[in-house]
Amino acid sequence: MADLLNDEPRVVSAGVDLFAAALVAQAVPVTTVDWRPPVDGTSDDLVRVLADPRRPEANELALTRMLEAGAELVDVRPAREVLGLEPGQFLHAGPPVTWERASGPLRGALIGATLFEGLAPTASAAESLLAAGSSVEWGPCHDRGGVGPMAGVVSPSMWLFELADPASGRTAWCSLNEGLGAVLRYGAYGPEVIERLRWMADVLGPLLQAAVRRGGPVDVKAIVAQMVQMGDEGHNRNRAGTLMLLRDLLPAMVDSGAPSSDVAAAAAFIGGNDHFFLNLVMPAGKLQTAAAAGIPGSSVVTTMARNGTDFGIQVSGTGSAWFTAPANTPVGMYLGAYGPDDANPDIGDSAITETIGLGGFAMAAAPAIVRFVGGSVPDALATSRLMYEITVGENPAYAFPILEFRGAPTGIDITLVARTGVLPQINTGIAGRVAGTGQVGAGLVQPPMDCFTAALSALAAAVPPPPAPE
Secondary structure, three states, X not given: OEOOOOXXXXXXXXXXXHHHHHHHHOOOOEEEEOOOOOOOOOHHHHHHHHOOOOHHHHHHHHHHHHHHOOOEEEEEEEHHHHOOOOOOEEEEOXXXXXXXXXXXXXXXXXHHHHHHOOOOOOHHHHHHHHHHOOOOEEEEOHHHOEEOOOOOOEOOOOEEEEEEOOOOOOEEEEEOOOOOOOOHHHOOOXXXXXHHHHHHHHHHHHHHHHXXXXXXXXXXXXXXXXXXXXXXXXXXXXXXXXXXXXXXXHHHHHOOOOOHHHHHHHHHHHHOOOOOOHHHHHHHHHHHHHOOOOOOOOOEEEEEEEEOOEEEEEEHHHOXXXXXXXXXXXXXXXXXXXXXXXXXXXXXXXXXXXXXXXHHHHHHHOHHHHHHHOOOHHHHHHHHHHHHHHEXXXXXXXXXXXXXXXXXXXXXXXXXXXXXXXXXXXXXXXXXXXXXXXEEEEEEEOXXXXXXXXXXXXXXXXXXXXXXXX
């Protein structure tokens, strides 16, 4: 186009990089615009949702509530006390799923929980009991106000971290972290798995309870803020967070009156398990997103979760409805002789970390994570920058030093996902697809776009019609 003042030729290039580059090479002034067409089939829904007069204020309110939410570890108790779970009742990660559709890792974890609770004498008997379904039941952790890593299976005798938000009084919970490898959350259920769970219930849980009750609440949100500036991203790297937690709990553990051998074993277990703090980041994330839930007109994502078969999301403006699609399989690094053929599709509630701007969104703050999940340091920086394009704001409490202390990208907006085609980036562990295998690797994965387009359609259908002309 011609400049109206000096008649110089100028070009505006929208999304055609080769065209722009060719013009720049000819010394033609070019203004580039980063524009992408919306995802196919979403135009009508986008028009309706973006025209909703409630949306700007609703999203601002959702962001404000997310940023104001706190997270304190206030207790450690068995699930039977926290949730009222009874024998034969289980919870799991992700959206609802039946035994027939359950993935190998979820089946393995349910088998292990059944053995742990003494409901069956053998793995085959546990599988028959679960398949029959007449005396057992299970449902999503999210539907009961909590989160579960990987398979996420919780049974009555398992101990839970219980967190509270001082701003609202809301609570959230998560199981204790078992470590890596052959563990229940990855679908393993061998004798060593059950023995470890019993030690956690008999020794670790009561000792943590005594420490928290004796030492007072632990400010989990403050630890997360510090760990992000120490090289942790809160999903697959929690080394600094784990050690800071141990620093806060250890004096009260020593002073609890428990046998010194138990204190030493617990301290060694926590200190030797870099992922231990993940199970506190997750319920802290649940408190943050729950604060934004249920706001009419809001297009902010409040849940991203997977059960190993389906990926599901929930959105503030559509309440507790799940929008699901087949889960993708992570791509990454594998342990030992394992490879892609051994991998199960994406699983776990731990994507709550990405939902609040950590995990895959915060890889710029944790460049060492690429050695665990694959990729490169430039990839990590580019990914974090890209996530700002699909979020409604930033969380200054979780600041990334390498990005000049810019706050974590917070509040995934389904309209921005649909308009740009950019999907959230998740870094995650990889479970073996065969029940009983355990962990086979770690890597990167994205949700299926169909979750977001389905949620957009539902949100569009909920937009009130314009008032009739007078």
